[in-house]
Amino acid sequence: MNFELLKPAISEITEHALLSNEEKLKNICQFLQQNISYYNWVGFYFANHETQTLHLGPYVGAETDHTVIPFGKGICGQVAESNANFVVPDVAAQDNYIACSFTVKSEIVVPLFVDGINIGQIDIDSHVINPFSAADERFLEFVNEQVATLF
Incomplete structure (x- = not known):
């Protein structure tokens, strides 16, 4: 996969003047899922630091019941606390994993920073x-x- 070829399209989506931020995020999810064969579910979670929870934002893929995730719970919740990327090669081998679907075999979560604060992922x-x-x-x-330029 040559990711360099995909970067201009991501920039184009975020710079689109006529789309809302929600539409831009959804379009990014769709673009990634359509252009990277092994990206089967793509979504954004956003942090509420007061309640120490993550809230599901735009996504594409199978529906999920995990619309609110406490910090520390599952891979996403761990990233909310660690502020570091988390790659899970095999979810079956991960202790603190929230199962979404039996079809999910691996996961990657990358934090989203705005002004040095982890606002989501x-x-x-x-x-x-x-x-x-x-x-x-x-x-x-x-x-x-x-995406951070939208906030």
Whole structure:
């Protein structure tokens, strides 16, 4: 996967003057799911620091019951506390994993920072074991840098 070829489209989405931020985030999710074969569920969670919870934002993929996740719970909740990327090559081997679907085999979560504060994250599930590389991490960090300009 040549992620460099995808970067201009991400920038174009975030810079689109006629779309709301919600529409931009949804379009990014759709773009990623359509252009990266192993990105089967793509979504954003946003932090409420007062309640120490994450709240589901725009996403594409199978419906999820996990619309609110406490900090520390599951992969997303751990990223809310650690402020670090978390790659799970095989969710079956992960102790603190919130199962979304039996089809999910791996997950990557990359925090979203605005002015140095972790305001949320991009969360991606895959139906493939161990598809995520350092290149995915760097690309998703770029995606989040672009998304951060919306806030």
